[in-house]
Amino acid sequence: MPLITAPNLARPDDFYEALIDMHRDLDDAQSQAANARLILLLANHIGDHETLLSALQLAREAETAAA
Amino acid sequence: MTVDYQRLTFEYRPCAEQSAAGAVHPVVVVGAGPVGLATAIDLAQQGIEVVLLDDDCTLSTGSRAICFAKRTLEIFDRLGCGERMVDKGVRWNLGKVFLRDQLVYAFDLLPESGHRRPAFINLQQYYVEGFLLERALELPNLQIRWKNKVVGIERRDEGGADATVTLTVETPDGTYPVRARYVVAADGSRSPMRNLLGLDSKGRTFKDRFLIADIRMEAGFPSERWFWFDPPFHPNQSVLLHRQPDNVWRIDFQLGWDADPVLEKSPERVIPRVQALLGPEATFELEWVSVYTFSCLRMDSFRHGNVLFAGDSAHGVSPFGARGANSGVQDADNLAWKLVHVLRGEAPDALLDTYASEREYAADENICNSTRSTDFITPKSQVSRVFRDAVLTLAAKHPFARTLVNSGRLSVPSVLASSPLNTADTDAFAGAMVPGAPCADAPVVVDGAEDWLLSQLHGGFSLLVYGHPDDLDAESARQVAALCGQAGAPRMLFVAPDGHRAATTSDMALACDRDGVVAQRYDAVPGTTYLIRPDQHVCARWRAVDAERVMEAMARAQGKRLTEAAPAAAETSACAEALAA
Numbered sequence: 037m038p039l040i041t042a043p044n045l046a047r048p049d050d051f052y053e054a055l056i057d058m059h060r061d062l063d064d065a066q067s068q069a070a071n072a073r074l075i076l077l078l079a080n081h082i083g084d085h086e087t088l089l090s091a092l093q094l095a096r097e098a099e100t101a102a103a
Numbered sequence: 104m105t106v107d108y109q110r111l112t113f114e115y116r117p118c119a120e121q122s123a124a125g126a127v128h129p130v131v132v133v134g135a136g137p138v139g140l141a142t143a144i145d146l147a148q149q150g151i152e153v154v155l156l157d158d159d160c161t162l163s164t165g166s167r168a169i170c171f172a173k174r175t176l177e178i179f180d181r182l183g184c185g186e187r188m189v190d191k192g193v194r195w196n197l198g199k200v201f202l203r204d205q206l207v208y209a210f211d212l213l214p215e216s217g218h219r220r221p222a223f224i225n226l227q228q229y230y231v232e233g234f235l236l237e238r239a240l241e242l243p244n245l246q247i248r249w250k251n252k253v254v255g256i257e258r259r260d261e262g263g264a265d266a267t268v269t270l271t272v273e274t275p276d277g278t279y280p281v282r283a284r285y286v287v288a289a290d291g292s293r294s295p296m297r298n299l300l301g302l303d304s305k306g307r308t309f310k311d312r313f314l315i316a317d318i319r320m321e322a323g324f325p326s327e328r329w330f331w332f333d334p335p336f337h338p339n340q341s342v343l344l345h346r347q348p349d350n351v352w353r354i355d356f357q358l359g360w361d362a363d364p365v366l367e368k369s370p371e372r373v374i375p376r377v378q379a380l381l382g383p384e385a386t387f388e389l390e391w392v393s394v395y396t397f398s399c400l401r402m403d404s405f406r407h408g409n410v411l412f413a414g415d416s417a418h419g420v421s422p423f424g425a426r427g428a429n430s431g432v433q434d435a436d437n438l439a440w441k442l443v444h445v446l447r448g449e450a451p452d453a454l455l456d457t458y459a460s461e462r463e464y465a466a467d468e469n470i471c472n473s474t475r476s477t478d479f480i481t482p483k484s485q486v487s488r489v490f491r492d493a494v495l496t497l498a499a500k501h502p503f504a505r506t507l508v509n510s511g512r513l514s515v516p517s518v519l520a521s522s523p524l525n526t527a528d529t530d531a532f533a534g535a536m537v538p539g540a541p542c543a544d545a546p547v548v549v550d551g552a553e554d555w556l557l558s559q560l561h562g563g564f565s566l567l568v569y570g571h572p573d574d575l576d577a578e579s580a581r582q583v584a585a586l587c588g589q590a591g592a593p594r595m596l597f598v599a600p601d602g603h604r605a606a607t608t609s610d611m612a613l614a615c616d617r618d619g620v621v622a623q624r625y626d627a628v629p630g631t632t633y634l635i636r637p638d639q640h641v642c643a644r645w646r647a648v649d650a651e652r653v654m655e656a657m658a659r660a661q662g663k664r665l666t667e668a669a670p671a672a673a674e675t676s677a678c679a680e681a682l683a684a
Contacts, residue, residue: 068486072493080503 039090108233113160115250121279127267128154129446131283133253133296137168137228138414138431139289140235144182145439147245151446154281155245156272158252158295162236165391166227166317169347170425173213174516174541175432176220177557177639184238185220188231192224193346198328200510202495204335208505212513217620218544219555223513225326225347228428250274253290256299261408264452268409285442285455286410289431294416300407304419306400306470310360311481313422314394316373318352320387330510332480332495336379341480341510344380351390354380355422357481364394397421399470399477405434406459413438418466420473423480423511430469433516434462440563440637444661449591454662457524465517472512479509516541519640523665526634526643526656534626542639545620548603549613556598556621559614563637564593564657568648569622570629571599572606572613578647579630585650593634593657598627636660 045051058074059067079088119125132143135157143155171179171188179185196213199206212222239245255271255278270281288296297304329344331337340357347353356376358367366372373392378385401418405411414431438458444450482488497504518540519525525538536543545556559565566586575583586592595611600622602615616622625633634643634656643656658664 068489069493069496072489073497076490076493076497076504076507077501 037084037087039087039094041094106233108162108229109164111162111233113247113249115160115275116248117274117276118246118248120281121274121276124280125282128152128281128283130154130285130287130442131156131268131270131281132287132289133157133270134288134290134414134416135232135236135247135249136163136289136291136414136431137231137235137428138435139287140232140239141178141182141432141435142287142289142413142439143245143247144235144239144242145435146442147239147242148182149439149443150244151443152244153246154283155239155247156251156253156270156281157247157249158290160249162232163228165315165393166229166347166351166353168228168231168425168428169225169345169353170223170429170513171226171231172425172429172514172516173218173220173222174514175429176224177544178432178436179235180219180558181436181561181639182235182238183241184234187234188226189220189224191230191234191348192226193326193348194221194224195326195328195346196222197325198330198510198513200498200508201329201331201334202499203331203333205499207332207495207498207508210505217546217618219546219557220544223425225345225353227347227349227351230348231428248272248274253296253299254278256286256296256410258408258410266409284409284446287413287438287442288410288416289413289435290416292415292419294412296410297402297412297416300410302402302407304400304402304417306398306419307474308398309396309421309477309481311477312358312360312362312364312367312394312396314356314358314362314367314373314376314392316354316356316377316392317347317390318354318377318387319350319390320352320381320385321350322352322381322385324352332491332510334380337376342380343510352387358394362394367394368392395422397477399474401463401466401470404459405462405466406455411438411442411455411458413462417462418470420469421477422473423476424469424473425511425514426469426473429514430465433465434458436638437462441662443637450661451663451665453665456665457522457662461517461519461522461524464519464521468517469514476509476511480511522642524636524642524660524662526652526659528644530644530646532626532644534624536625536633536641536644538641538643540641542633542635542641543624545616545624546618547598547614547621548617549615551603554614556614557639559596559612560635560639562594564660565635566593566595566648566653567625567633567635568595568597569599569616569625569627569631570597571601571604572597572608572611573604574599574629582648582650586648586653589650589654591657592654599629634660 132139132155143153146153199209252273253270254273257269260266268286290296326346331342343355345353405417413434420426441454441458482491494507498508520539522539547556597613598616598621602613630647632645632648636642642660
């Protein structure tokens with residue numbers, strides 16, 4: 037199952053709003069913790085190891101390319 | 104009568120070889136710890152004369168390795184001392200993980216029944232060594248020489264059929280030479296043998312310190328492994344509580360890298376830590392205290408000419424996972440039968456190369472698992488800590504996160520799936536008993552008495568044939584007869600649901616699979632045939648017995664086909680890939 041990078045969100049704007057809203061009233065440490073939990077929950081939902089590796093790689097590439 | 108194995112001392116006795124050069128010994132084992140003793144016993148049991156040298160004259164001081172895994176106990180069974188270990192040890196299968204003061208989850212390491220041995224016993228290392236030593240002393244062809252310290256090594260005619268190793272051995276009466284065809288260096292993590300050969304064991308040292316407090320007390324805790332992350336009584340660090348025999352409890356406190364190792368061993372520092380866990384009114388005595396750091400290391404090669412490294416001399420792991428002593432005993436298990444076959448002239452010297460390759464693979468797996476546990480227990484960065492805590496928080500509610508909690512992936516034997524000694528499957532099989540897997544145990548009935556499958560596999564190579572020998576079809580009967588007549592054929596063991604019915608030919612070993620567990624664990628139906636190595640690893644299997652294929656697989660398993668091209672697509676474990684990356 038290749039990583040989907042084409043648009044796939046059912047309701048993109050609503051999702052983005054909800055994502056930002058998840059962090060409402062959290063300090064930086066709490067936000068980091070919430071993000072980590074979110075990543076773990078989503079990773080389990082995806083399950084497939086290769087797909088997860090592609091996502092990890094894409095996420096890191098954006099950072100190392102900028103550096 | 105209870106023997107205090109920690110206080111025993113063994114007398115140095117001069118031997119004839121000190122005054123007149125002796126013959127070349129088939130094998131000299133250096134180091135009378137669990138690994139050296141297991142190797143020496145295994146060799147001697149199989150008829151090889153062994154000299155075991157130890158630079159000291161005592162057994163282990165302190166409990167040290169305390170967790171002995173099912174597979175190790177099965178090996179001790181084969182060595183004739185498993186029952187004593189299990190009788191004395193504390194059996195446990197259950198582990199519990201706490202975050203702060205909350206139970207996050209509990210795991211059962213042996214969720215299925217039908218195994219002779221429990222997932223683990225806890226037993227102080229000095230008992231393990233004591234029981235092994237007492238077994239060793241029963242073997243007339245095993246000679247132990249205490250206070251015999253190796254101070255020099257010379258390897259002669261390396262690579263040739265006459266290759267020997269000469270050890271210079273220092274005793275209270277001066278030095279003398281000991282010559283051997285093969286030397287097993289089981290002399291521990293600081294291995295003087297490794298140093299004498301100018302070799303090293305490389306890897307990663309972890310910047311953390313841990314305190315072991317073994318305490319003696321009457322306590323009502325169950326026989327379970329309890330692991331705390333960030334408990335209120337020892338904030339920000341981890342703590343492990345584990346029970347040993349004789350009312351001794353192991354408490355392992357993470358201290359952090361900045362802790363002073365000398366100061367932290369003092370009773371004034373240790374007692375308050377223990378009281379914080381047990382409550383101020385608890386009464387206990389300190390039995391043994393140690394502060395340790397650890398490394399994950401291994402030698403590039405476990406074989407250097409006719410010197411073979413086994414146990415901690417060859418590889419080192421963090422203690423989380425109980426993979427040190429357990430993997431060392433498994434080294435011994437792998438090495439002994441290969442030495443026996445080579446020394447008897449039944450296998451080429453190259454078979455010993457597969458000791459190195461199989462156990463190097465196993466060491467990588469152990470190091471990978473123990474490194475992962477260590478990284479979880481001691482996060483190395485802020486973000487690693489955030490994810491660790493996120494896993495623990497989620498684990499209380501969500502089953503998926505419990506699979507990520509890593510307080511130690513406890514020792515299980517390696518599946519040697521890519522070993523060149525295996526014959527690849529040509530028939531379809533399901534289940535875990537792939538070529539390279541250690542055989543699963545199962546209950547059987549032999550001569551009307553309840554027994555265990557693994558106990559039927561003692562000795563050399565075994566051919567497990569599923570079905571009653573009287574019910575073989577004509578072709579199978581012909582193949583079985585062909586095998587029975589051949590020199591060097593494996594010992595045949597029939598296992599059948601109706602194995603309680605005596606066979607007409609009484610020379611066939613026959614076990615009854617009364618509960619069908621063998622059929623289930625080995626995906627076996629009548630005709631299914633497994634070729635099993637002396638160390639109880641599967642090396643080939645078929646749906647029908649075929650004498651020619653059995654003998655070919657046997658030759659392969661004895662290292663007689665190693666010069667052929669190695670099988671393509673050697674499987675690498677996820678761990679090996681991760682290490683390479």
